[in-house]
Amino acid sequence: MYLTHLECPRCGRAYPAAEPQNLCACGSPLLARHDLAAVAAAVTPERLALRPADLWRYRKLLPWPTPGTSPRWARAGRRCCAPRRTGPGSASPT
Ligand SMILES: [Zn+2]
Numbered sequence: 001m002y003l004t005h006l007e008c009p010r011c012g013r014a015y016p017a018a019e020p021q022n023l024c025a026c027g028s029p030l031l032a033r034h035d036l037a038a039v040a041a042a043v044t045p046e047r048l049a050l051r052p053a054d055l056w057r058y059r060k061l062l063p064w065p066t067p068g069t070s071p072r073w074a075r076a077g078r079r080c081c082a083p084r085r086t087g088p089g090s091a092s093p094t
Helices: 038-040 043-052 055-061
Strands: 003-007 014-016 031-036
Touching: 014 043
Parallel strands: none
Antiparallel strands: 003 014, 003 031
């Protein structure tokens, strides 16, 4: 895992990547910061192109160490739930 920390682009405050975070204390969204030199040394563009074309192609940049530990929504190409029909003509009660 090459994610090093989360950083606020507004005030520069850093947060640990291993803990769930929301917004910065100043209200700004946080940016994920990676050790890009280490990623470049470990993964070449040619190797990335050989991986399946889904979210796990970039697993080295994700905060989860293994695919089995990811949340359901992170699995690209899969729907997590069927859309619910509403409105006139739907069989659902209103
Ligand atoms: Zn901030």
